[in-house]
Amino acid sequence: MTRRQHTILEQLYRDNADSLLGFVNRRMDVQDAEDLVQNAFLRMAEAVPERPIENPLGYLYRISANLIVDHLRHRQRRFDFAALEDDALEVHDPAPDMEAMVFSRQQIDLLKQALRELPPRCREVFILHKFRHLSYAEIAARLQISESTVVKQMIKARAHCKRQVYGKEEKEE
Structure with a gap:
C-alpha cells in the first residue's frame, strides 16, 4: 500500500467509521459489528485492484455488505448443523x-x-x-x-x- 493509499484509508476511517458501524448494526448482531467494520477496512487495505478504486466509500460499503452476508450464512450453517446434531442425539452430555x-x-x-x-x-x-x-x-x-x-x-x-x-x-x- 502506498503512502497516499494509506492516508486515504485513514481519512476514510476517520470520516466514515461511525456511519459504517451504524450500517452494519442495522443488519446484524451488534456484538459482531465492530469486528466486521474492522475486517472491512483490513480487506480494503489488503485489496490490490487492477485499476484505481473510483469510489472508495462505496467500495468499503460493498465489502461490508459482503462480509455481513458471509457472517449471516456462516451463522445459519452453524444453526442448521446444531439442529441436526440435536435431532440425531437422544441424550446430550453437557460436559x-x-x-x-x-x-x-x-x-x-x-x-x-x-x-x-x-x-x-x-x-x-x-x-x-x-x-x-x-x-x-x-x-x-x-x-x-x-x-x-x-x-x-x-x-x-x-x-x-x-x-x-x-x-x-x-x-x-
Missing part, C-alpha cells in the same frame, strides 16, 4: 469431552504466547478492546493516541494472534 478441553487449553496457551510477542502498545490496545471492552475512541483518549493508530494496532494484533493460534492470515474466516 465437554476431554479432547475439546485439551484443544481449547492449547488455543488459550497459543493466544497468551501471541499476546506476549506483541509490542507493548499493540498488546495494550488489544487487551483494552477485547478484554476490557473499551471502544476505539475510549482507547485513543486513554492512551493519548489517534483512533487511526488504535485501528492499526488492532489490525496488527488480530492478524498476529490469528496467525499464531490458527496458523492462517486474518482475511480467512
Whole structure:
C-alpha cells in the first residue's frame, strides 16, 4: 500500500467509521459489528485492484455488505448443523469431552504466547478492546493516541494472534 493509499484509508476511517458501524448494526448482531467494520477496512487495505478504486466509500460499503452476508450464512450453517446434531442425539452430555478441553487449553496457551510477542502498545490496545471492552475512541483518549493508530494496532494484533493460534492470515474466516 502506498503512502497516499494509506492516508486515504485513514481519512476514510476517520470520516466514515461511525456511519459504517451504524450500517452494519442495522443488519446484524451488534456484538459482531465492530469486528466486521474492522475486517472491512483490513480487506480494503489488503485489496490490490487492477485499476484505481473510483469510489472508495462505496467500495468499503460493498465489502461490508459482503462480509455481513458471509457472517449471516456462516451463522445459519452453524444453526442448521446444531439442529441436526440435536435431532440425531437422544441424550446430550453437557460436559465437554476431554479432547475439546485439551484443544481449547492449547488455543488459550497459543493466544497468551501471541499476546506476549506483541509490542507493548499493540498488546495494550488489544487487551483494552477485547478484554476490557473499551471502544476505539475510549482507547485513543486513554492512551493519548489517534483512533487511526488504535485501528492499526488492532489490525496488527488480530492478524498476529490469528496467525499464531490458527496458523492462517486474518482475511480467512
